[in-house]
Amino acid sequence: MIGVVIPAHNEESHITACLSSVLSAASHPALANRSVAVVVVLDDCSDKTGQIVLAQGVSRINVSFKNVGRARATGADYLLAAGAQWLAFTDADTVVPQDWLARQIAFGAEAVCGTVEVDSWQEHGEAVRSKYMEHYQFVENHRHIHGANLGLSAEAYRRAGGFQHLAAHEDVHLVSDLERIGAHIVWTATNPVVTSARRNFRCHGGFGEYLANLGVSLGLPVLDTQVSAGISL
Numbered sequence: 001m002i003g004v005v006i007p008a009h010n011e012e013s014h015i016t017a018c019l020s021s022v023l024s025a026a027s028h029p030a031l032a033n034r035s036v037a038v039v040v041v042l043d044d045c046s047d048k049t050g051q052i053v054l055a056q057g058v059s060r061i062n063v064s065f066k067n068v069g070r071a072r073a074t075g076a077d078y079l080l081a082a083g084a085q086w087l088a089f090t091d092a093d094t095v096v097p098q099d100w101l102a103r104q105i106a107f108g109a110e111a112v113c114g115t116v117e118v119d120s121w122q123e124h125g126e127a128v129r130s131k132y133m134e135h136y137q138f139v140e141n142h143r144h145i146h147g148a149n150l151g152l153s154a155e156a157y158r159r160a161g162g163f164q165h166l167a168a169h170e171d172v173h174l175v176s177d178l179e180r181i182g183a184h185i186v187w188t189a190t191n192p193v194v195t196s197a198r199r200n201f202r203c204h205g206g207f208g209e210y211l212a213n214l215g216v217s218l219g220l221p222v223l224d225t226q227v228s229a230g231i232s233l
Contacts, residue, residue, distance in 0.1 A: 001034065001035045001036070001037060001079075001082070001083050001084045001085055001086075002026075002031070002034055002035070002036045002037070002084065002085070002086045002087075002088060002101055002105070003036075003037050003038075003039070003075075003076070003079030003080070003082070003084030003086070003087050003088070004022055004026070004036065004037070004038040004039070004079075004087075004088045004089070004090070004101070005039055005041065005072055005075030005076055005079065005087065005088070005089050005090075006018060006019075006022070006038070006039070006040045006041070006075070006089075006090055006091065006092050007040075007041045007043055007068050007071035007072055007075065007091065007092065008040050008041065008042055008043065008045060008049050008053075008092035009042075009043045009044055009045060009066070009092075010044075010045055010046060010047045010049060011045075011047075011049050011092035011093060012047040012048040012049045012052060014092055014093040014094075014196060015040070015049050015052050015053060015092050016052055016056070017095050018090070018091070018092050018093065018094055018095060018096075019038070019040075019052075019053065019056045019058055020056075021095040021096045021097075021098075021100075022038055022090065022096055022100075023038065023056070023058075024098050025096050025097065025098055025099070025100040025101045025102070026038065026101065028098060028099055028101060028102040030099070030102035030105075030106070031101060031102055031105070034105075036101065037059065037079055037082055037084065038058050038059065039058070039059040039060065039061060039075050039078055039079060040053045040058055040059070040060045040061070040075075040092070041060075041061045041063060041071040041072070041074055041075040042060055042061065042062045042063065043063050043064070043065050043066060043067070043068070043071045044063070044064045044065070044066050045062075049092070050062065059078075061074060061075065061078060065165075066167075067165055067166070067167050068147070068166075068167065068168070068170060069163045069164050069165045069166035069167065069168075069170030069173075070163075070165040072089060072147065072163045072170060073162050073163040073164075073165060073170075076089075076157060076162060076163065077162075080154055080157075080158075084154055085153065085154050086104070086105060086151065086152070086153055086154065087151065087152055087153075087154060087157055088100070088101055088104060088150070088151040089147055089148070089149075089150045089151070089171075090147075090148050090149060090150075090193060091147060091148040091195060093195060093196035094116070094148045094149075094193050094194065094195040094196070095119075095193065095194045095195075096149075096193045097191060097192070097193070099191065100191055100193065101151075103188075103190065103191040104151035104191065107186045107188070109184045109185060109186040110152060110153050110155070110156040110178070110183040110184045110185065111150070111151065111152035111153070111156055111175070111178050111183055111184070111185045111186070112150070112151045112152070112185070112186045112188060112191075113142075113144065113145055113146070113149070113150060113175060113185060113186070113187045113188070114146065114149035114150070114151075114188055114189070114191050114192060114193065115136075115138055115142060115144055115146070115149065115188075115189045115192045115193075116144075116146050116148055116149055116192060116193055116194070116195045117192045117193070117194045117195070118132075118194070118195065118196075118197040119194050119195065119196055119197060137189075138189045138192070139189055140187065140188055140189060140190070141187050142187050142188075142189060143187060144187075145171050145172050145175050146171060146193075146195075147170065147171035148193055148195050149191070149192070149193045150171060150174075150175075152178065152183075156178060156181075156183045157174075159181050159183070160174060160177035160178045160180070160181055160183065161177055162174070
């Protein structure tokens, strides 16, 4: 069985597209002999995210951690207990390709680290896009790590100790632990996901804040939501 974990905090604007893409990936012909279970970990949600998940017929877990690492770990534990042999992780503001899971499995690795593409640069502008593209590598054997595009075997997850209960960079720490135990990791740009570049991001220290800080470094104005979120100037 393949398990997909999606942490979510007030994602009513994005969760429908995310779940539609994940459920499409779960029905890929190459996975004909594998069942796929999806769980959304609703972390302190006060909007309609949970109702949307329920309407899609997807399992959900309600928590109040305000901690993405703990949310991912909770979802992983739930799916491992259900018998998952492979764990895939993405984010609620992300859309995955139809062959996302099939490609992860096909590598025959213990872990697969994929890349991300941005849905729109409209909120940031050309200067931020150019700055981002200077540093990002859409190539094989890249070294980018994204919780929005990560897959690994249940055995490797357990051996590495799972996600630490961190508010940010939980994905980086898990991959570091995978490297520590000598896991076979594939770093690929062939199965990118598309994620939101919104400036009112949810996770401190995550991808959204990284993009916002690029804008700050270029002298762009800071939104009130970013000031309250703790963007360092």
